[in-house]
Amino acid sequence: MGTDLSAIPAAAIERIEILRDGAAAQYGSDAIAGVINIVLKQKTGALEGSVSYGTYITSYEKNYALYKLQGNTADPSVNVTDGQTIQAGLNYGFKLGKKGFVNLTGEYIDRAATNRTGTYTGQVYPSVGGQVRDDSILQARNLDREYFDMLIGQSEMSGGGLFVNADYALSRHWNLYAFGGYNKKQGLSAGFFRYPSSVASGARDYADEVFAIYPDGFLPQIESDLQDISAALGVRGRLGQWQLDLSNTTGQNRFDFTISNSVNYTQAAVSPNNLQTVFDAGGLKFLQNTTNLDLNRKFDVLKGLSFAVGGEFRLEQFGLRAGEEASWRNYDTASGAASGAQVFAGFLPSNEGDNSRNSIAAYIDAEQDFTRNWMVGAALRFENYSDFGSTINYKIATRYKIGDYLSLRASASSGFRAPSMQQRFYAKTNTLFVSIDGQLTPVESGTFTNDSRPAEILGIPELTQETSQSFTAGVTARPADGLEISVDAYQIDIDDRIVLTNNFTDGGNAELKAQLGSRRRPGQLFCQRDRYALARTRSRDCLRQSVRWQTRSAVYHSRHVYRQRGEEKPRRHAAHPGFANPDRNRAGGALFQPRGPKPHRGSQSPQQV
Secondary structure, rough: OOOOOOOOOOOHHHEEEEEOOOHHHHOOOOOOOOOEEEOOOOOOOOOEEEEEEEEEEEOOOHHHHHHHHHHOOOOOOOOEEEEEEEEEEEEEEEEEEOOOEEEEEEEEEEEOOOOOOOOOOOOOOOOOOOOOOOOHHHOOOOHHHHOOOOOOOOOOOEEEEEEEEEEEEOOOOOOEEEEEEEEEEEEEEOOOHHHHHHHHHHHHHHHHHHHHEOEEEEEOOOEEEEEEEEEEEEEEEEEEEEEEEEEEEEEEEEEEEEEEEOOHHHHHHHHHOOOOOOOEEEEEEEEEEEEEEEEEEEEEEOOEEEEEEEEEEEEEEEEEEOOOOHHHHHOOOOOOOOHHHHHHHOOOOHEEEEEEEEEEEEEEEEEEOOOEEEEEEEEEEEEEOOOOOOEEEEEEEEEEEEOEEEEEEEEEEEEOOOOOOHHOOOOEEEEEEEEOOOEEEEEEEEEEOOOOOHHHHHHOOOOOOOOEEEEEEEHHHEOOOOOOEEEEEEEEEEEEEEEEEEEEEEOHHHHHHHHHOOOOOOOEOOOOOOOOEEEEEEEEEEEOEEEEEOOOOOOOOOOOOOOOOOOOOOOOOOOOOOOOOOOOOOOOOOOOOOOOOOOOOOOOOOEEE
């Protein structure tokens, strides 16, 4: 699961604070390496706006391979201007009488695609009489190889959002606050070009019907529609000698997929003259609701003791919506043709549904100033997940000042990361193209959950959380007014980290072969590695996580392309005449929403950037 910080408009941000310590003992599983706190603007009576524009001006050797093959000594470079991006933001705040304020921000962004593909040098059209006749066919159709360019680069995206930050004084000691926003993005990306030669091998008996629509192949597109919404409401104030903060934050992300300029080869079995080219492939959604209660106060012990205690209740929901039937169905399995919408088969009805879990947590956090220059802090957090059980994590930190211009600091802490809802419940059949005997061949790949039958056959247990040990040390110096220098060293060791393995096959297991629906179809699974520290990993147990399998079609995901080795050889077909040109294309995509900002809490002062 990724995090898209652009869901918070840049114009709404006053500053960003960074706690550069492991802080899972204070904030929970998201804080293994530290905390980022986004401080929103509170200004009133001032209108602020900004507009920025940028583009890429690039020269690269797009035709190097083509020129080299032809023995041409001409300059293979091309000059490209693309990726034009315009971003505009507007911020204004106004007072609520004499007791509060509302600060509003709007933002719009439009980003064009970039493309750094090379000219394709492989076989374009099916062989004729056992001979490759690409040059003569291209000439007859008045085409060149650039027509078959793929899109390799930054995606196309447009969108905008609104954000609000508000505060109102209920009394002398109590304030009501709220923040939140709405963000919408639309992206466009493309997969691998389905060259006529690969259409012939992928569509098999239905190649004629596909060529009636796409005589020169096609470049399928993934249109993404993302919506983020978040809202936080809280109250803070004084309760006797304690400072209290009670809040509830809700965020939800929806990610829907539309596949265009594509086709389901096997649909020709039921409607040969009415093949779809646009498909609703379904979508994903994620919701998180967090309730926090924090109390803190200071005690007159030595040079001062700060003590904090609090609790948290979190609810998470992950949902998957199936695509329309034609986006995923194989209407003729006996034909051997690739199934589902090319580039991104729809989510299956068997994977549709909503899943949820909850967690409760409690923490204590103390900072003791033993002298004017020496501080020691410690924190302890207990957390219980409804699906993983309990964990206890600690943190110890210290800071020592040498005069007013130099500070030394260090910390040690433990942490954890519960497997995300997406890692537990995401299941999908995707498509990719692999090179077999020099021929791009479609391969079908799916992702199973850990409670699936293939995972059970392979002896893969339930997911477990990642655990970590973190050590940090740093120096901060202020050698002159307006100049601050920080140097940090850290090491984070993570146990049971989730990674993707190499391919696997059924290994002769008849039941697994039946589950994968193939005679010799390879696959993959996720495993856990023992430790990850800085840039080193050590393998441990690779039969632990979600299973990836392959049959015969392709895998392309908007965020990842998994290339895998296939085993079946493509069938050869003669060239097919055509009369229509496929629609051309661009690129796109985006990710998930960030969690709402939290007030800073920790044993060291945040760093502003």
